[in-house]
Each structure stands twice: as structure tokens, then as C-alpha cells.
Amino acid sequence: EVQLVESGGGLVQPGRSLRLSCAVSGFNFDDYAIHWVRQVPGKGLEWVSGINWNSDDIGYADSVKGRCTISRDNAKNSLYLQINSLRPDDTALYYCARSSGFISTNKPFDFWGQGTMVTVSS
Amino acid sequence: SYVLTQPPSVSVAPGQTARITCGGDNVEKKSVHWYQQKPGQAPVLVVYDDTDRPLGIPERFSGSNSGNTATLTISRVEAGDEADYYCQVWDTKTYQYVFATGTKVTVL
Numbered sequence: 001e002v003q004l005v006e007s008g009g010g011l012v013q014p015g016r017s018l019r020l021s022c023a024v025s026g027f028n029f030d031d032y033a034i035h036w037v038r039q040v041p042g043k044g045l046e047w048v049s050g051i052n053w054n055s056d057d058i059g060y061a062d063s064v065k066g067r068c069t070i071s072r073d074n075a076k077n078s079l080y081l082q083i084n085s086l087r088p089d090d091t092a093l094y095y096c097a098r099s100s101g102f103i104s105t106n107k108p109f110d111f112w113g114q115g116t117m118v119t120v121s122s
Numbered sequence: 123s124y125v126l127t128q129p130p131s132v133s134v135a136p137g138q139t140a141r142i143t144c145g146g147d148n149v150e151k152k153s154v155h156w157y158q159q160k161p162g163q164a165p166v167l168v169v170y171d172d173t174d175r176p177l178g179i180p181e182r183f184s185g186s187n188s189g190n191t192a193t194l195t196i197s198r199v200e201a202g203d204e205a206d207y208y209c210q211v212w213d214t215k216t217y218q219y220v221f222a223t224g225t226k227v228t229v230l
Contacts, residue, residue: 035219037165045157045165045208047219059217062123095164103219106212108155108170115164 002026002111004034004096009116016086020116022079022096027111030074033057033099035109036081038092038118048094049081050103057102064090086120093117124213126222133228134199142225144192144209152211154192156185159224160205168207169194196227204229 008020022034035050049060049070060068069082079096094116097109127145134140144154154172157165167176169185172192182197196203208224 037221044206044224045159045210045221047210047221050219059219061218062216097165104212104214104217106153108167108176108210109157109165110167110170110176112164112166 002098004098004111004113006094006096006113006116009094009118011119011121012086013122014086014088014120017082017084018086018118020081020083020094020118022081022113024077024079024096024098027098029072029077030054031100033101033103033107034072034079035097035099035103036070036079037095037097037109037112038090039095039115040092046092050099051079052102057104059103083118086118088120091118091120123216123218124211124220126209126211126220128207128209128222128225130223131226131228133230134196135230136199136201138199140196140199140203140227142194142196142207142209142227144194144222145190146192146211147190149192149211150187150189152187154185154187155210156183156194157208157210158203158205159208165208199227199229201229203227 033052036048097112099107156169159165172187206224
């Protein structure tokens with residue numbers, strides 16, 4: 001069974017940093033690109049970042065560029081998102097989701113995790 | 123950046139057909155993916171590459187893409203189809219994925 005499980009969310013003060021994790025199982029992790037997508041409660045979906053299987057194809061949304069770093073450890077079947085200089089508008093549920101190929105080949109996100117909530121507030 | 127536009131809401135009676143549009147500049151040149159999201163749940167892919175359905179998605183869900191509008195069609199709507207629906211594309215110019223703001227489908 002394909003599973004993606006996010007962790008690392010919580011309440012954090014503005015300006016601080018946070019590292020989110022996504023642990024996967026049930027498929028060959030290094031055959032897939034993985035993405036972070038966030039959703040403010042009650043609002044729509046926003047793609048945050050994506051990384052292909054060997055980390056040589058990476059993209060970021062304008063809203064997080066320069067503040068976020070996506071990475072993966074294929075040996076641990078894990079994906080990470082480091083978010084620095086957190087702002088209140090980063091408050092959202094953060095999902096990880098998989099796609100095939102390079103992130104730039106417009107492949108659909110066929111499996112999603114259940115998300116981890118990040119709340120940025122003083 | 124590339125913008126996708128969806129109507130905020132669509133209402134449909136059970137058994138009828140719901141059509142959800144996704145507008146974008148020359149969107150027919152892009153492959154459009156569609157997701158269904160029910161309250162408290164993660165999104166689920168229902169149509170990809172404009173017209174294809176993942177395994178397990180009913181044939182009642184279909185897609186098309188022409189000109190400046192992609193459309194998700196739900197035939198013979200059921201109460202369980204009530205959800206938010208999002209279209210998505212890859213924007214080659216900005217190297218980013220783009221989601222539209224979503225459409226809430228209400229089954230009357």
C-alpha cells in the first residue's frame with residue numbers, strides 16, 4: 001500500500017525555522033518525484049516545491065523561493081522541507097505528494113499524504 | 123505567472139451532469155490534471171493529462187481541453203461527488219505548478 005506520512009508541523013514563532021518530513025512506503029521511492037503542497041484551512045491548494053528522484057531537478061513557488069529548501073534521502077525513503085524566516089502567511093496544512101519523472105514534465109500527483117499542520121504565530 | 127480560473131461553485135441535482143471549467147491562456151497547449159477534495163481529506167486525482175482517468179475512478183468522471191478552457195464533467199452525479207475540485211497545470215515559464223482556486227460542487 002502506497003503511504004506518505006508527513007510530520008514536523010506545529011506552532012512556531014514568526015522568523016523561526018522548521019523542518020518538515022515526509023516518510024514514504026509501499027513504492028520504490030527513488031523512482032518518483034515528490035512535492036510539497038500546502039493549503040490554508042478553508043482555502044485552495046498551493047504547490048510549494050518539488051524534487052525529482054536524484055535531486056537534480058528542483059523547483060519552488062515564488063512565495064517560498066529563497067526561504068525554503070527541499071531535499072530527500074533515498075536511503076531513508078524520506079523527503080524534507082526546510083522553511084526559514086517563517087511568516088504568518090505560511091500557516092497551512094502541508095501535504096507531500098508523489099509524481100513520476102522530472103518535476104518539469106507535468107506529471108499528476110497520484111498519491112498524497114494526510115498533511116502536517118504548521119501554525120506561525122507569536 | 124500563469125493563472126487558472128475556476129467558478130467558485132457549481133450546484134447540480136442528483137443524476138444530472140456537472141461541468142466544472144478551468145480557464146487559462148491557451149490552456150489547450152498544456153496538460154491539465156483534476157483533483158477532488160472532500161472535507162477533512164487529502165486531494166484525490168480524478169483526471170490527468172486532460173482526459174485520462176486513474177485506476178479506480180468511475181467513468182462518470184471525464185475531461186476535455188480546448189482553446190482557453192479545460193472542463194471536468196461529472197455525469198450522473200451522486201451525493202458522494204460533493205467536494206471541492208481543483209485543476210492544475212505546469213507553467214514552463216516560471217518552472218512552477220499552478221492550481222486554480224477550486225470549485226465547490228454541491229449536490230442539491
